[in-house]
Amino acid sequence: MAAGSTDRKIDKLIDLLVKNATVVVPGPKIASEIGVTRQQVWTWMEKLRLLGVEIRGVPAEGYQLVTIPDILVPSLVRSELGDNPIGRNIVHYFRIDSTNAVALKLAADGAEHGTVVVAEEQTAGRGRLGRVWFSEKSSGIYTSIILRPPLAPAAAPVLTLMTGLAARKAVSTVTGLNVDIRWPNDLLINGKKVCGILTEMSAEVDRIHAVVLGIGINVNHSTMPAALEEIATSLRMEAHRTISRVQVLVTLLKEIERHYQMLLKDGNAAITERWEAASTFAHGKRVRVVTATGEALATTMGVEHSGALKIQYDDGRQEPLVAGEVVEVK
Ligand code: BTN
Secondary structure, eight states: OOTTOOOHHHHHHHHHHHHTTTSOBOHHHHHHHHTOOHHHHHHHHHHHHHTTOOEEEETTTEEEESSOOOOOOHHHHHTTSTTOSTTSSEEEESSBSOHHHHHHHHHHTTOOTTOEEEESOBSSOBOGGGOBOOOOTTTEEEEEEEEOOSSOGGGHHHHHHHHHHHHHHHHHHHHOOOOEEETTTEEEETTEEEEEEEEEEEEOSSOEEEEEEEEEEEOSOSSOOTTTTTTBOOHHHHHTSOOOHHHHHHHHHHHHHHHHHHHHHHOHHHHHHHHHHHOTTSEEEEEEEEETTEEEEEEEEEEOTTSOEEEEETTSOEEEEOSSEEEEOO
16 A cells, blocks of 8 residues: 555445445444444544535444545546556545655556556645645545556657646536647636646656656636636636536546557547647647746647647747747737
């Protein structure tokens, strides 16, 4: 078991309650089935309640779930995934600094392709360009997926586009909302960011050891912090209803599997062409290009098969953008 990850017995406890959702399950039965004391069962019930899981306690009788919980524990997620390699091994945390940090460590320790790290809350969620990712407890999806692609490090940009494309499909399928992708892979709804992706990699010159796809989705936040409210939103704020995080995560993992197989089988163009069709940022968008060396106004001109964004700068230069970001200029 990964250090600090959720005790498998809590996962078993949730599974037991879900499978017996129509009845009150006696405390001693729960304790004996999962192999812990009744005191431990009580402690875990309190912990789950703090996460918003509604559990009815009937004195001298036992416990019953009021609703099926929307927490991202392996027992609730894996059962929906079939035989796919992505998600066969799920490592869950109630609270962790960063799922990307954990996934990079697990990858260095030899974790298998498709391992998924997921947390209910992050205390030091990492964003692109050294930013912080706001990771409110039980509201978002904070997950990192370890892939071991048989590809060279030059494939990293297209793996990044692939992840954005898969996340877009998952979000639009579950919510029915219209989702845009801003290069390289921010998801926007009505112009505001709802999902960010941080791809990190360990590689040699000609071979990727592991790629970590870190994905943060604002799902059920009812408001965004003041500093973010102009630029960020959540699925719930846009759809005006609560969205099942389990359903979004399951759909996301299935879509990443599908798009990854497409990339391996059909090559980069299968991804970049779909990306161009899915994003209003692909062609003719007026943008401010922000890189480590400065900012400049430009117009977008499509995506290269490598994953770079073709840019026509206002000063006449035409160059592919490989690192940095673009901001729409109205
Ligand atoms: C961005 O800046 O847009 C990328 C944000 C990526 C956030 C996710 S949340 C899960 C994973 N763990 C992290 O620490 N970061 C990524």
